[in-house]
Amino acid sequence: MPIQLLPPQLANQIAAGEVVERPASVVKELVENSLDAGATQIELEIEKGGSKKILIRDNGNGIAEQELVLALSRHATSKISSLADLEQICSLGFRGEALASISSVSRLTLTSKPAAQDKAWQASAEGRDMAVQVRPAAHPDGTSIEVLDLFFNTPARRRFLRSDKTEFSHIDELVKRLALSRFDVSWSLTHNGQPIRRLPLCQHQGARQKRLAAICGRAFAEQAVWIENQYQQIRLSGWILPPAACQTQAACQYSYVNGRMMRDKLLNHAIRQAYGEQLSAEQQPAFVLYLELAPSEVDVNVHPAKHEVRFHQARLVHDFVVSALADALQQSLAMAAPPSTA
Ligand code: ADP
Ligand code: MG
Numbered sequence: 307m308p309i310q311l312l313p314p315q316l317a318n319q320i321a322a323g324e325v326v327e328r329p330a331s332v333v334k335e336l337v338e339n340s341l342d343a344g345a346t347q348i349e350l351e352i353e354k355g356g357s358k359k360i361l362i363r364d365n366g367n368g369i370a371e372q373e374l375v376l377a378l379s380r381h382a383t384s385k386i387s388s389l390a391d392l393e394q395i396c397s398l399g400f401r402g403e404a405l406a407s408i409s410s411v412s413r414l415t416l417t418s419k420p421a422a423q424d425k426a427w428q429a430s431a432e433g434r435d436m437a438v439q440v441r442p443a444a445h446p447d448g449t450s451i452e453v454l455d456l457f458f459n460t461p462a463r464r465r466f467l468r469s470d471k472t473e474f475s476h477i478d479e480l481v482k483r484l485a486l487s488r489f490d491v492s493w494s495l496t497h498n499g500q501p502i503r504r505l506p507l508c509q510h511q512g513a514r515q516k517r518l519a520a521i522c523g524r525a526f527a528e529q530a531v532w533i534e535n536q537y538q539q540i541r542l543s544g545w546i547l548p549p550a551a552c553q554t555q556a557a558c559q560y561s562y563v564n565g566r567m568m569r570d571k572l573l574n575h576a577i578r579q580a581y582g583e584q585l586s587a588e589q590q591p592a593f594v595l596y597l598e599l600a601p602s603e604v605d606v607n608v609h610p611a612k613h614e615v616r617f618h619q620a621r622l623v624h625d626f627v628v629s630a631l632a633d634a635l636q637q638s639l640a641m642a643a644p645p646s647t648a
Contacts, residue, residue, distance in 0.1 A: 314436045318380055318410030319460060321403050324610040326411060328467065329356025329456055330476035331611065335404035336451055337484055340364035342385065342397045343449065346507065349494045350481065355473030357456050365448040368420035374429035375438040377416065380406035394601045398566060401610070410436065411463065412456045418449040478502060482521045483567045486560055486594055489514050518545065518594070522558040526592060531638040535630035540623060542630045544595035548638045549584035557592035563615050564598055566606065570615065573597065576624045580631030597627070
């Protein structure tokens with residue numbers, strides 16, 4: 307075969323292979339876009355585990371009519387314009403690939419209205435050339451994105467989908483993780499028309515505690531100790547369960563780096579080490595932890611789905627997390643211990 311340029315849809319479908327693994331990955335990309343747009347209200351409607359429909363509605367900045375076509379094209383982003391921006395990244399997105407990828411493997415409609423624009427407009431991309439149709443629409447300030455029939459044109463991917471129930475459980479788990487990263491946003495999630503989660507915006511500590519209980523369970527919310535610690539420019543806060551309360555079943559294990567949810571090996575290792583021998587091999591640590599450091603100290607461009615980061619000073623971060631957590635756990639033990647008779 308001679309060398310030839312791939313048609314845009316195929317190129318996008320190949321890119322989609324990296325980030326759009328299942329309906330939950332679509333939800334992740336769409337929610338991150340809403341958060342980057344400053345939304346304080348995010349509503350998700352899911353049908354058939356997301357394989358029939360994923361609808362997200364937000365009250366963020368919106369996309370201007372003249373930018374709708376660009377929003378759906380590959381490598382188009384409003385979030386960075388130089389390598390220097392990438393090294394200082396504060397937004398969740400920056401690759402400019404999600405909407406193009408998702409629209410190449412589904413029937414996607416984007417409807418948006420920035421507050422400064424009189425009317426809403428709607429766009430959808432179709433076919434091999436991914437030509438975008440734009441038409442007027444009715445919509446309040448903000449953006450809605452509807453993704454129908456995910457993987458309808460990529461049968462190999464579609465075959466990998468599990469039952470609706472399993473796919474939805476991935477979405478629910480993801481919404482839980484995201485909701486713990488943004489207490490200042492209200493969330494709602496429905497499946498096949500049934501309300502599954504409604505998490506109002508949290509304005510005070512009591513409301514946060516309530517959301518924590520709704521997501522991690524009452525036992526976790528009541529027994530976890532709050533930690534807040536800082537070393538130079540590195541800050542760690544969140545909740546960790548004292549060893550005596552840790553169970554052997556799967557536990558709440560949520561960690562975030564600069565607001566981005568992570569399953570980070572270095573963090574997990576540091577957490578386990580902080581518990582030390584107080585935790586048996588069968589017991590599961592339980593935590594919701596937020597690590598914050600200067601954006602220039604972490605590389606988020608390691609994995610297309612951004613599941614991983616790389617710390618420039620990995621050793622320093624690791625040791626700080628170990629000592630901050632060990633201190634917090636030590637203090638919780640001291641408080642729980644019976645008064646000494648000496
Ligand atoms: P990225 O998030 O990496 O920039 P995306 O393909 O996810 O790439 O989105 C492309 C662009 O579309 C974004 O940079 C943003 O300007 C715009 N956009 C996407 N979703 C929204 C939204 N919900 N509200 C406002 N703008 C959005
Ligand atoms: Mg994005």
